[in-house]
Amino acid sequence: xxxxxxxxxxxPAMSDFVPTKEQTAFQRVISSQPFWVTIALIALVILMTAMxxxxxxxxxxxxxxxxxxxxxxxxxxxxxxxxxxxxxxxxGSIMGLVVIVAGLFLTWHYPWxxxxxxxxxxxxxxxxxxxxxxxxxxxxSFVVTLGMLSVARxxxxxxxxxxxxxxxxxxxxxxxxxxxxxxxxxxxxxxxxHWIPELSSQFWTxxxxxxIVGFVFNFTAWARHLFAIGGNEEAARLTGxxxxxxxxxxxxxxxxxASVASLLLLGYNGSAINAMxxxxxxxxxxxxxxxxxxxxxxxxxxxxxVIGSAFLEVIRNALLMAGIDSNWQGAFVGAFIVLAVLLGxxxxxxxxxxxxxxxxxxxxxx
Amino acid sequence: xxxLEVRHVSKNFGAIQALSDVSFQVERGEVVGLxxxxxxxKSTVVKTVAGNFPPSDGEIVVxxxxxxxxxxxxxRAKGIEVVYQDLALADNLTAAQNVxxxxxxxxxxxxxxxxxKQAMIDRSAALFRELKSETRPRDLVKKMSGGQRQAVAxxxxxxxxxxxxxxxxxxxxxxxxxxxxVLELIRRLKAQxxxxxxxxxxxxxxxxxxxxxxxxxxxxxxADKDTGNTSPEEITGLxxxxxxxx
Numbered sequence: 001x002x003x004x005x006x007x008x009x010x011x012p013a014m015s016d017f018v019p020t021k022e023q024t025a026f027q028r029v030i031s032s033q034p035f036w037v038t039i040a041l042i043a044l045v046i047l048m049t050a051m052x053x054x055x056x057x058x059x060x061x062x063x064x065x066x067x068x069x070x071x072x073x074x075x076x077x078x079x080x081x082x083x084x085x086x087x088x089x090x091x092g093s094i095m096g097l098v099v100i101v102a103g104l105f106l107t108w109h110y111p112w113x114x115x116x117x118x119x120x121x122x123x124x125x126x127x128x129x130x131x132x133x134x135x136x137x138x139x140x141s142f143v144v145t146l147g148m149l150s151v152a153r154x155x156x157x158x159x160x161x162x163x164x165x166x167x168x169x170x171x172x173x174x175x176x177x178x179x180x181x182x183x184x185x186x187x188x189x190x191x192x193x194h195w196i197p198e199l200s201s202q203f204w205t206x207x208x209x210x211x212i213v214g215f216v217f218n219f220t221a222w223a224r225h226l227f228a229i230g231g232n233e234e235a236a237r238l239t240g241x242x243x244x245x246x247x248x249x250x251x252x253x254x255x256x257x258a259s260v261a262s263l264l265l266l267g268y269n270g271s272a273i274n275a276m277x278x279x280x281x282x283x284x285x286x287x288x289x290x291x292x293x294x295x296x297x298x299x300x301x302x303x304x305x306v307i308g309s310a311f312l313e314v315i316r317n318a319l320l321m322a323g324i325d326s327n328w329q330g331a332f333v334g335a336f337i338v339l340a341v342l343l344g345x346x347x348x349x350x351x352x353x354x355x356x357x358x359x360x361x362x363x364x365x366x
Numbered sequence: 367x368x369x370l371e372v373r374h375v376s377k378n379f380g381a382i383q384a385l386s387d388v389s390f391q392v393e394r395g396e397v398v399g400l401x402x403x404x405x406x407x408k409s410t411v412v413k414t415v416a417g418n419f420p421p422s423d424g425e426i427v428v429x430x431x432x433x434x435x436x437x438x439x440x441x442r443a444k445g446i447e448v449v450y451q452d453l454a455l456a457d458n459l460t461a462a463q464n465v466x467x468x469x470x471x472x473x474x475x476x477x478x479x480x481x482x483k484q485a486m487i488d489r490s491a492a493l494f495r496e497l498k499s500e501t502r503p504r505d506l507v508k509k510m511s512g513g514q515r516q517a518v519a520x521x522x523x524x525x526x527x528x529x530x531x532x533x534x535x536x537x538x539x540x541x542x543x544x545x546x547x548v549l550e551l552i553r554r555l556k557a558q559x560x561x562x563x564x565x566x567x568x569x570x571x572x573x574x575x576x577x578x579x580x581x582x583x584x585x586x587x588x589a590d591k592d593t594g595n596t597s598p599e600e601i602t603g604l605x606x607x608x609x610x611x612x
Contacts, residue, residue: 235455
């Protein structure tokens with residue numbers, strides 16, 4: 001009754017206080033961080049292609065896409081973890097352990113699929129331990145995965161007896177073929193003209209994985225629950241979402257992506273060293289954050305994970321091509337991490353870019 | 367038959383007696399205000415009925431059936447929904463996504479069971495219309511007013527066709543205008559035959575919507591009065607202990 005009389009008296013309605021229109025798809029895209037990173041990436045690529053003839057060659061494109069792929073693959077797993085509001089610092093070390101375990105089985109002349117399965121198994125075991133302590137014991141993910149970073153690397157060193165493994169058994173050519181496969185192929189017997197880059201198996205694995213993760217994020221209840229956990233874990237629990245189980249799966253998936261990246265690199269390199277993946281965790285987290293995932297949880301996309309990795313690798317490559325001392329890479333990458341997050345920062349529902357535009361060009365109606 | 371009957375319920379946590387021999391009923395379409403000072407046992411009553419923990423003694427009867435709840439899910443299965451004080455919404459999801467959180471509508475066949483987004487949006491829009499709320503299903507909860515958030519939380523309870531809705535301080539920390547809106551939502555629940563238990567500190571709000579007021583003091587029920595037969599002064603006296611109850 002109170003409300004009806006208030007409305008009759010011509011008092012302001014709810015619509016006066018909150019925006020009346022729903023956000024359109026276009027506005028959503030414009031205000032998203034991956035969109036701006038993509039624009040920046042395209043601008044950087046155009047600039048570099050124009051300035052440096054060797055940058056735009058199909059060889060360099062193949063090279064860049066191959067280099068970024070392991071990071072893109074792991075960034076997809078990291079995104080899943082970061083959406084829940086956690087972090088996985090152990091992915092680099094898991095890579096090291098996986099490559100050594102798979103490498104050992106190859107040196108013992110096991111078939112390649114047994115070696116890969118054992119590598120994958122060791123990686124998933126690390127993920128399961130992470131997930132168990134974070135989800136079911138309730139420890140902070142930072143601490144648990146920091147511990148795993150140390151443990152997995154140490155195990156890799158112990159198992160390998162601190163030796164490089166390269167004398168693989170009879171299946172060595174198959175392993176190499178997997179890691180070095182390319183499509184499409186140039187050459188007289190193949191159809192691809194020279195200007196089409198020969199894209200690596202790593203790249204295609206990343207693309208397929210990204211499409212699957214993108215589909216899952218957009219169309220499944222599992223991902224809905226994942227985002228809800230990042231937004232308000234207690235709320236998700238109260239509504240009956242299996243919070244612990246989903247968090248556990250997130251760490252398992254992150255370890256899975258690290259294992260896949262590791263096995264592909266094993267094939268590409270044709271050897272296994274226990275230092276593989278050292279420091280990768282920070283690059284993966286950087287890529288994920290540049291791609292728009294929020295370390296506070298509740299936000300992230302598959303596209304963002306890939307585009308963030310691509311952005312980092314293109315900057316690295318561009319600096320090399322431009323002949324800038326490689327010691328400067330860290331400074332540039334660091335600056336871009338901060339810049340990208342600054343651009344995507346939401347202030348009062350607007351991105352900081354939109355907010356500063358509004359200050360510079362105030363609307364006349366106000 | 368009352369939708370909820372609480373029979374001689376006691377609850378102790380170790381040496382602390384939180385509730386002692388509390389009995390009351392809630393009928394269909396009845397709004398019951400539950401009042402009391404901090405520590406009087408209001409939350410314990412809510413949590414016992416909502417299934418967060420079982421009572422130490424006595425029983426909870428829903429629709430004539432004696433129930434033993436150990437988890438909130440069990441209470442929900444019997445048609446008891448709680449609108450929590452902090453609303454338990456995920457800010458980064460839309461209104462429709464929050465309404466359906468944990469019970470999404472899916473379509474297709476295993477292994478590709480995908481979300482039926484349109485069905486969820488349509489159903490939430492219908493729920494908001496039913497509640498006469500201006501909440502839009504595709505809006506992010508983050509950008510909503512306190513009243514709209516309440517509407518989302520209440521729409522959740524309508525989705526499951528709850529028989530009894532427990533509301534914990536729904537009018538705390540929102541503006542005067544939004545309070546009017548929330549009270550209106552409560553009246554709509556009542557009109558649809560839902561029993562509502564309103565836990566609140568705010569006397570005027572309770573008097574505006576409740577048919578009956580139950581007062582707890584130090585874990586015991588001290589009054590159970592029709593709103594028409596009492597006054598804010600009397601209730602205040604009962605809460606503070608200035609007036610002796612039953």
